Amino acid sequence: MSEPISSTSKFTVTPKTSVSVLFAGDSGDGMQLTGTQFANTVAVYGADLNTFPNFPSEIRAPAGTIAGVSGFQLQFGSKPVYTPGAKFDVMIAMNAAALKANLKDLHRGGIIIACTEGFDEKNLRLAGYNPEAHPLEDATLSNYIVFPVPVLQLTREALRDSGLSAKEIDRCKNMFILGLLYWLYSLPIETTVNMLHAKFGKNGTVAEANIRAIKAGYFFGDETEIFANLGRFDISPSKQHGTYRRVTGNEACAIGLTAAAKKAGLELFLGSYPITPATEILQTLAKMKKWGVKTFQAEDEIAGIVTSIGAAYGGALAATNTSGPGLALKIEALGLAVMLELPLVVINVQRGGPSTGLPTKPEQSDLLMAMYGRHGDAPLPIVAAYSPVDCFYTTYEAARIAIEHMTPVICLTDGYLALSSEPWKVESGDNLRDINPHFSPERNPEDPAFLPYKRDDRHVRPWAIPGTKGLEHRIGGLEKQHETGHVSTDPDNHELMTRLRAEKIEKIADSIPLQTLDNGPEKGDLLILGWGSSYGAIKTAVEQALEKGFSVAHAHLRYMNPFPKNLGELMGNYKKVLIPENNYGQLVHLIRDKYLFAPVSFTKVKGLPFNEMEILEKITDLIKEH
Amino acid sequence: MTDIDTSLASRPPLTAKDFASDQEPKWCPGCGDHAVLQQLKNVMPELGVPPENIVFISGIGCSSRLPYYMATYGVHGIHGRALPMASGLKTSRPELSVWVATGDGDALSIGGNHFIHTLRRNIDLNVVLFNNEIYGLTKGQYSPTTKVGLKTVTSPSGVIDHPFNTATLTLGAGGTFFARAMDRDGKFLRSILARAAGHKGTSLVEIYQNCPIFNNSAFAAFAGQENKDETTVYVEHGMPLVFGKFRQKGIKLNGSTPVVVDLFKGDVSESELWIHDEHDTFKANLLARFFDDPLTVENFLPRPFGIFYAEDRLTYEDALEAQIEVAQELGEGTLEDLLKGDNSYIIK
Numbered sequence: 001m002s003e004p005i006s007s008t009s010k011f012t013v014t015p016k017t018s019v020s021v022l023f024a025g026d027s028g029d030g031m032q033l034t035g036t037q038f039a040n041t042v043a044v045y046g047a048d049l050n051t052f053p054n055f056p057s058e059i060r061a062p063a064g065t066i067a068g069v070s071g072f073q074l075q076f077g078s079k080p081v082y083t084p085g086a087k088f089d090v091m092i093a094m095n096a097a098a099l100k101a102n103l104k105d106l107h108r109g110g111i112i113i114a115c116t117e118g119f120d121e122k123n124l125r126l127a128g129y130n131p132e133a134h135p136l137e138d139a140t141l142s143n144y145i146v147f148p149v150p151v152l153q154l155t156r157e158a159l160r161d162s163g164l165s166a167k168e169i170d171r172c173k174n175m176f177i178l179g180l181l182y183w184l185y186s187l188p189i190e191t192t193v194n195m196l197h198a199k200f201g202k203n204g205t206v207a208e209a210n211i212r213a214i215k216a217g218y219f220f221g222d223e224t225e226i227f228a229n230l231g232r233f234d235i236s237p238s239k240q241h242g243t244y245r246r247v248t249g250n251e252a253c254a255i256g257l258t259a260a261a262k263k264a265g266l267e268l269f270l271g272s273y274p275i276t277p278a279t280e281i282l283q284t285l286a287k288m289k290k291w292g293v294k295t296f297q298a299e300d301e302i303a304g305i306v307t308s309i310g311a312a313y314g315g316a317l318a319a320t321n322t323s324g325p326g327l328a329l330k331i332e333a334l335g336l337a338v339m340l341e342l343p344l345v346v347i348n349v350q351r352g353g354p355s356t357g358l359p360t361k362p363e364q365s366d367l368l369m370a371m372y373g374r375h376g377d378a379p380l381p382i383v384a385a386y387s388p389v390d391c392f393y394t395t396y397e398a399a400r401i402a403i404e405h406m407t408p409v410i411c412l413t414d415g416y417l418a419l420s421s422e423p424w425k426v427e428s429g430d431n432l433r434d435i436n437p438h439f440s441p442e443r444n445p446e447d448p449a450f451l452p453y454k455r456d457d458r459h460v461r462p463w464a465i466p467g468t469k470g471l472e473h474r475i476g477g478l479e480k481q482h483e484t485g486h487v488s489t490d491p492d493n494h495e496l497m498t499r500l501r502a503e504k505i506e507k508i509a510d511s512i513p514l515q516t517l518d519n520g521p522e523k524g525d526l527l528i529l530g531w532g533s534s535y536g537a538i539k540t541a542v543e544q545a546l547e548k549g550f551s552v553a554h555a556h557l558r559y560m561n562p563f564p565k566n567l568g569e570l571m572g573n574y575k576k577v578l579i580p581e582n583n584y585g586q587l588v589h590l591i592r593d594k595y596l597f598a599p600v601s602f603t604k605v606k607g608l609p610f611n612e613m614e615i616l617e618k619i620t621d622l623i624k625e626h
Numbered sequence: 627m628t629d630i631d632t633s634l635a636s637r638p639p640l641t642a643k644d645f646a647s648d649q650e651p652k653w654c655p656g657c658g659d660h661a662v663l664q665q666l667k668n669v670m671p672e673l674g675v676p677p678e679n680i681v682f683i684s685g686i687g688c689s690s691r692l693p694y695y696m697a698t699y700g701v702h703g704i705h706g707r708a709l710p711m712a713s714g715l716k717t718s719r720p721e722l723s724v725w726v727a728t729g730d731g732d733a734l735s736i737g738g739n740h741f742i743h744t745l746r747r748n749i750d751l752n753v754v755l756f757n758n759e760i761y762g763l764t765k766g767q768y769s770p771t772t773k774v775g776l777k778t779v780t781s782p783s784g785v786i787d788h789p790f791n792t793a794t795l796t797l798g799a800g801g802t803f804f805a806r807a808m809d810r811d812g813k814f815l816r817s818i819l820a821r822a823a824g825h826k827g828t829s830l831v832e833i834y835q836n837c838p839i840f841n842n843s844a845f846a847a848f849a850g851q852e853n854k855d856e857t858t859v860y861v862e863h864g865m866p867l868v869f870g871k872f873r874q875k876g877i878k879l880n881g882s883t884p885v886v887v888d889l890f891k892g893d894v895s896e897s898e899l900w901i902h903d904e905h906d907t908f909k910a911n912l913l914a915r916f917f918d919d920p921l922t923v924e925n926f927l928p929r930p931f932g933i934f935y936a937e938d939r940l941t942y943e944d945a946l947e948a949q950i951e952v953a954q955e956l957g958e959g960t961l962e963d964l965l966k967g968d969n970s971y972i973i974k
Binding site: 247298314315487 | 710711712718959964966
């Protein structure tokens with residue numbers, strides 16, 4: 001274990017409430033690892049944070065090109081932060097392409113720490129800069145504070161006699177950067193040091209070399225004069241004491257499903273097929289065998305959902321996860337699940353569409369497919385998560401509704417939530433709402449006949465699983481006779497069953513919470529009705545708008561179908577309702593259709609999430625119009 | 627989860643009738659499906675499994691109506707997806723006896739992808755594939771097993787698709803059990819179904835099933851009293867391949883080439899013939915290639931019936947259970963462990 005290090009105190013230390021940092025480099029530069037380590041340090045330090053990786057869709061795009069740039073953005077602060085930052089304050093540019101690809105999103109006056117070796121003639125050419133006009137030297141960056149640092153050379157010097165090969169030494173350059181940033185933001189190096197010891201325990205040389213590189217970066221900041229004018233920064237820890245973990249949205253979905261299965265006393269079964277950006281849910285659950293989780297990597301999306309329906313028939317909490325194109329393939333089977341009235345959770349991690357679209361970019365454009373994309377009248381409940389941590393709670397709620405109301409449920413997240421992470425104060429199982437499966441008990445031959453489609457007052461049918469004596473029954477995709485479940489083509493019966501299936505979904509509104517306001521006055525000029533991953537941007541923008549004295553409130557929907565019972569009334573308390581969406585206008589259709597008024601639609605379809613500045617600008621425009 | 631009572635000792639013995647549901651079969655009179663249903667009902671009491679632990683899963687097609695007629699648990703699913711539905715159920719509940727009723731369209735056309743992947747995984751399912759070489763429910767279009775040249779409503783000039791050979795497809799996909807039987811050959815079918823039920827792994831039983839309406843006599847070459855002895859060979863483990871009305875013909879391997887020999891000539895004895903070995907994958911693959919049409923091929927090889935191949939291989943669900951067992955060696959994970967994770971940190 002290394003002894004704690006500290007800075008000489010010759011530099012001024014400026015307190016800050018929040019900072020957004022981008023680590024950008026070539027996909028081979030280890031930026032995801034560097035960003036993750038920085039995030040872990042910040043988390044353990046006790047600041048709030050929100051992270052977002054941004055990597056190319058190609059696994060190995062040509063080195064040095066814009067296409068090959070990989071980034072990791074995070075915002076951390078002494079107050080709650082809800083987004084990785086609309087723009088960043090600091091950019092680490094490991095090469096010229098990283099600078100070129102991201103400069104537009106750096107705040108004017110922001111800090112650039114550039115690894116000079118990534119700005120040689122070849123790198124400048126690959127990035128599309130004119131090699132005659134060096135961006136670190138000419139006027140390109142005159143609006144920013146630039147620190148060119150020969151990171152590679154300094155790392156090599158520091159590790160000259162480390163016993164590592166030249167290639168291994170060069171790979172430590174991101175640790176040098178990490179050390180420099182720890183110094184700049186007055187953060188401890190111990191979290192990373194501990195991780196290195198844990199990871200390379202058996203190979204002391206590698207761990208020690210990496211630690212030496214971190215320290216070299218740290219002392220470089222402290223000992224050279226280049227940061228003399230800037231000084232250092234400090235973000236005071238803000239988190240309440242307690243046990244925390246950091247989760248991405250995809251991890252949170254996986255944990256949510258497993259927790260729901262445990263709470264309900266069921267086995268979790270996930271039938272799945274890999275698809276970006278939903279795959280980590282399958283990967284995370286495949287590692288959860290200790291909790292008895294069964295994952296089934298199917299031959300295609302269809303088998304992914306159909307194996308799950310089979311497991312649901314057998315009494316498991318069954319789920320499948322996918323993204324847009326995969327949901328399209330599952331739709332026929334989803335209709336079967338509606339007809340069979342079996343519990344099933346379908347997690348759809350939305351991405352840019354249609355077709356292959358923008359596989360690595362987030363979008364909120366599957367809401368209408370979730371709502372209407374089935375043959376026949378086949379309504380089902382839809383919930384949507386609003387933050388990485390909320391992916392846990394929303395997935396858990398999807399499972400609760402599925403099990404207690406015997407229906408497939410679609411849980412919408414998106415590529416932004418899936419890969420973003422934030423700290424989560426560890427939840428206690430006791431705080432989670434109970435989930436009660438209603439299994440039918442055994443039946444004796446003298447008992448009345450078993451009626452698989454006899455409904456309770458919520459229109460919910462019993463769950464009669466194989467292995468239960470006396471309940472042998474047959475169900476299928478053909479229309480059922482009311483109560484008996486026998487095949488029926490009777491016209492009146494079909495109309496009755498269609499109505500009962502629809503009412504069953506509508507009645508779920510009785511068991512979900514009423515819509516609450518996230519922020520703002522109970523009556524006023526403007527309500528922003530958001531859903532999904534735009535939460536952080538809207539939340540931040542509304543806070544700023546309220547500070548400006550605007551009469552604006554924010555409500556964020558989790559229950560997309562059925563809507564909370566008071567939603568219409570709540571919206572009626574404002575002169576205008578604004579619906580921002582990362583699609584071409586979808587929730588706005590549902591709201592108009594149900595409540596017969598015209599909300600203001602605000603759409604963004606760029607494969608990028610909203611940022612708070614865009615929302616604030618829109619709020620300002622609408623309030624002014626008013 | 628309900629505890630499963632696998633003991634039937636305390637109950638009156640079951641008969642085929644106990645496995646008939648209250649629904650009247652709606653298949654056409656004379657359809658081969660009736661005969662298969664009867665043999666399935668006959669074989670059920672022999673399994674020693676209580677009816678509540680038996681599940682029939684099907685897709686779409688005439689034969690896929692079968693679950694409605696069995697007094698067991700059952701799901702009539704969607705077209706082509708019977709195998710994944712059964713796979714999910716069996717993986718989740720390995721203690722159940724899971725049967726699949728499917729057809730040539732359901733299993734080999736729309737469900738073709740699931741067919742090959744189910745076989746390679748070797749999930750312990752009993753798959754009964756009703757092959758009538760036609761689409762019956764949609765009224766007579768050709769299927770992936772229809773013979774070349776057959777004129778149907780969608781092939782008015784004759785089928786030009788080369789048909790699938792279910793046997794080679796099954797073995798090619800890594801299947802561990804393949805058998806072929808004829809719908810009207812009740813006793814034999816019943817014995818094959820019993821063996822399929824006993825096989826641990828995916829057992830694929832292809833049944834030549836006559837559709838009297840849209841493809842009548844498709845299998846006449848192998849079923850007619852006047853010719854079947856000469857066109858078929860019934861294989862039995864450890865026995866030589868002998869056929870013919872007077873058991874006058876045998877099959878001998880010349881290297882890897884099967885040839886039909888005349889046993890009455892006296893120059894070849896039965897001991898020199900191909901001895902059937904269910905566990906020999908090489909011979910099973912050769913046997914599966916016996917796919918001649920006796921009506922068009924001279925010196926044809928007879929069509930084999932019986933169990934071609936039976937391999938004892940670890941099933942998917944057992945392998946998964948074993949992995950879970952290892953993961954739970956130090957105890958099953960609790961809800962609190964799950965929520966805490968292994969990367970938590972404390973802020974003081």
